[in-house]
Amino acid sequence: MANICRASRKDFRDAVVEAREAQEGWAGRSAFNRGQILYRMGEMLESRRQAFVDTLVNTAGYDEDEAVSEVDAAIDRLVWYAGWTDKFAQVFGSVNPVASSHFDFSMPEPSGVVAAFCPENAPLLGLVSCMAPIIATGNTVILIVENDAPTLALDFAEVLDTSDLPGGVVNILTGYREELREHVGGHRDVDAILSVGASTEERTLLEREGAESVTRMEFRPDRSPAEWRSEESQSPYWMTPFVEFKTTWHPVGR
Amino acid sequence: MQRPRTAAYRPPQVPSVDQVAAEERAARLASRSIKKDAKVEGLKRLIAMLDLTTLEGADTPGKVKSLCQKARTPDPDRDYPSVGAVCVYPPMVPVAREQVAGTDINVASVASYFPSGQAALDERVEEVERVRDAGADEIDVVINRNAFLSGEYGRVHREISALAEASGDAHLKVILETGELETYDAVRLASRIAMDAGADFIKTSTGKVKPAATMPVTLVMLEAIRDFYRETGRKVGMKPAGGIREAKPALRYLVLVKETLGDDWLTPERFRIGASSLLNDLLLQLEKERQGRYHSKRYLSLG
Numbered sequence: 001m002a003n004i005c006r007a008s009r010k011d012f013r014d015a016v017v018e019a020r021e022a023q024e025g026w027a028g029r030s031a032f033n034r035g036q037i038l039y040r041m042g043e044m045l046e047s048r049r050q051a052f053v054d055t056l057v058n059t060a061g062y063d064e065d066e067a068v069s070e071v072d073a074a075i076d077r078l079v080w081y082a083g084w085t086d087k088f089a090q091v092f093g094s095v096n097p098v099a100s101s102h103f104d105f106s107m108p109e110p111s112g113v114v115a116a117f118c119p120e121n122a123p124l125l126g127l128v129s130c131m132a133p134i135i136a137t138g139n140t141v142i143l144i145v146e147n148d149a150p151t152l153a154l155d156f157a158e159v160l161d162t163s164d165l166p167g168g169v170v171n172i173l174t175g176y177r178e179e180l181r182e183h184v185g186g187h188r189d190v191d192a193i194l195s196v197g198a199s200t201e202e203r204t205l206l207e208r209e210g211a212e213s214v215t216r217m218e219f220r221p222d223r224s225p226a227e228w229r230s231e232e233s234q235s236p237y238w239m240t241p242f243v244e245f246k247t248t249w250h251p252v253g254r
Numbered sequence: 255m256q257r258p259r260t261a262a263y264r265p266p267q268v269p270s271v272d273q274v275a276a277e278e279r280a281a282r283l284a285s286r287s288i289k290k291d292a293k294v295e296g297l298k299r300l301i302a303m304l305d306l307t308t309l310e311g312a313d314t315p316g317k318v319k320s321l322c323q324k325a326r327t328p329d330p331d332r333d334y335p336s337v338g339a340v341c342v343y344p345p346m347v348p349v350a351r352e353q354v355a356g357t358d359i360n361v362a363s364v365a366s367y368f369p370s371g372q373a374a375l376d377e378r379v380e381e382v383e384r385v386r387d388a389g390a391d392e393i394d395v396v397i398n399r400n401a402f403l404s405g406e407y408g409r410v411h412r413e414i415s416a417l418a419e420a421s422g423d424a425h426l427k428v429i430l431e432t433g434e435l436e437t438y439d440a441v442r443l444a445s446r447i448a449m450d451a452g453a454d455f456i457k458t459s460t461g462k463v464k465p466a467a468t469m470p471v472t473l474v475m476l477e478a479i480r481d482f483y484r485e486t487g488r489k490v491g492m493k494p495a496g497g498i499r500e501a502k503p504a505l506r507y508l509v510l511v512k513e514t515l516g517d518d519w520l521t522p523e524r525f526r527i528g529a530s531s532l533l534n535d536l537l538l539q540l541e542k543e544r545q546g547r548y549h550s551k552r553y554l555s556l557g
Binding site: 212 | 546547548549550551552553
C-alpha cells in the first residue's frame with residue numbers, strides 16, 4: 001500500500017520545538033478565530049468526504065455505510081468543538097465569592113504543548129476526537145499515530161494544511177508508540193500527555209518519566225468505531241484535562 | 255604587538271575563491287556527527303568561546319547586569335565555564351566592567367560608528383579611544399564598506415591601521431560585514447587587508463545585516479587566516495557572529511576551525527562566537543546529555 005514514516009525520538013523532539021514555537025500565537029488568537037479555523041477544517045474534510053470514505057473502505061477494511069458514518073461524525077465533531085471555543089471559558093470559568101473587597105475570578109488557560117497517543121480504532125474519527133478538544137482551548141498538539149491505516153492521518157494533514165491552521169499547531173507523527181513513549185514521557189517541554197488505550201506498562205512508564213517535570217496525564221480507554229461515533233465520545237470535559245485554571249484577585253473600592 | 259607601517263600599502267594579491275568548492279567543503283564538514291562525550295566537551299568549550307552580546311537600542315544598565323550575571327554563571331546549578339566576553343555598546347562598558355570585575359571575562363564593545371561605519375575617520379578613531387579608555391578589553395570595529403566597495407583598498411587599510419593604533423592594548427576585532435561584500439573573493443581580500451592592518455581578530459558580521467555568519471564565509475576567512483599565518487607567522491583570531499542560535503550549527507563551526515587551522519585556534523584566545531541566544535541552547539543540550547531527557551527553556555533564565 002505505502003511506506004509509512006516511522007517517527008524516531010528526534011522527530012518527536014523536532015515536533016515539540018515546532019509546537020512550542022506555535023503555541024503562544026495560537027493561544028493568543030481570539031477564541032472565535034480558533035472556532036472559525038476548526039469549522040473550516042470540518043468544511044475541508046467535507047469537501048474531501050468521498051476520498052476519505054474510499055480510504056476507510058480500502059485500507060481500514062470498513063464497509064461503505066460504516067465509512068460514511070465515520071467521516072460524517074468526524075465532520076460534525078469538528079464543528080461541535082468549533083462551537084465550544086468561544087463558550088468554554090464562560091462555562092468553566094467562574095466568579096468566586098470572597099470575603100474581602102476583591103473581584104475574584106478563575107479562568108481556564110491552555111496547558112501548552114500536549115502529546116497525544118491516538119486510538120488504534122477509528123483511524124479518522126479517533127484522531128479528530130483527540131485533536132479537536134486539545135487545540136480548541138489554545139494548546140498545540142503532537143499526535144502520535146499507530147494503527148492499521150496510518151495513511152488516513154497523513155491525508156488528514158492535507159485537510160489541516162488547507163484550513164488556515166497556523167503551522168506547528170498540529171503535528172502528526174506515525175510510528176511505534178512503544179519506541180516513543182519513554183521520550184514523550186520524559187520530555188520536559190511537554191506540558192500534558194493524552195494516552196488512549198495505554199497498556200498498564202505504558203501508563204506506569206509515562207507516569208514515572210513525567211513525574212519529574214509534573215506533566216499532566218490523561219488516560220482513556222480505546223473505544224470501538226461505533227462508540228467513537230456516539231455522542232458519548234464528545235464532551236467539554238475532554239477539554240478540561242488540558243487547561244490550567246488561573247485565579248485573579250482584583251481589588252475593588254467602595 | 256607589531257603594527258605594520260601604513261605609508262605605501264599595495265592592495266594584496268589574494269587567490270580567487272572557488273565558490274562551489276568552498277560551499278561544498280563547508281557543507282561536507284557540517285555533516286559530521288558529534289555525539290556523547292565529544293558533544294559535551296564541544297558544548298562546554300563553546301560556552302568559553304562565547305561573546306555574549308547585547309547590542310540593542312533598548313539596552314539598559316539593568317539588562318547589561320543580568321547579561322553579565324548569566325556570563326559569570328551560565329547555569330547556577332552546574333559547574334560550567336564562564337563565557338569568553340560580554341559585548342555591549344560603549345555607554346554600557348563601565349557597567350559591564352564593574353559586573354565582571356574579578357573574573358576572567360573580558361569586556362568587549364563595538365566602536366567606529368557601529369554598525370554602518372559611515373562617519374569620518376577622526377570620529378571613528380575618537381570613539382575607539384573613548385571605548386579603550388572606558389576599560390574595554392576588546393574592541394569590535396566595522397570596516398568602511400563604502401571605501402571597500404568603491405575599490406579604495408588603500409584607504410580601508412589606512413583606516414583600520416588608524417583604528418588599530420587607537421585601540422592600544424585592547425584586542426581589535428575587525429568586522430567585515432560579509433553580508434554586504436557580495437562575493438567570497440571580496441571577503442578574502444577584505445580579510446587580508448584587515449590582517450595586514452593589524453587586526454587581532456577578523457569577524458564576519460555586525461548581526462544587523464542578513465545574511466550574517468554562514469559556514470562558507472567562515473571557511474573563506476579561516477583559509478585567509480591560515481595563509482596569512484604561513485606567510486607572516488602571526489596568528490589572527492576568528493569570530494563568526496550573527497544568526498548562530500543553536501548548538502548544532504555552533505558545533506559545526508568548531509569542526510570548520512579544527513579542520514582548517516587546527517587545535518591552536520580552538521581556544522577562546524583565537525576563536526569566538528558572537529551570539530545572544532546561543533547560550534541557552536548550549537545549556538539546554540548540556541542538560542539533555544546530563545539527564546538523558548529533553549529539556550525545556552522554561553527552566554533557564556531569559557537571554
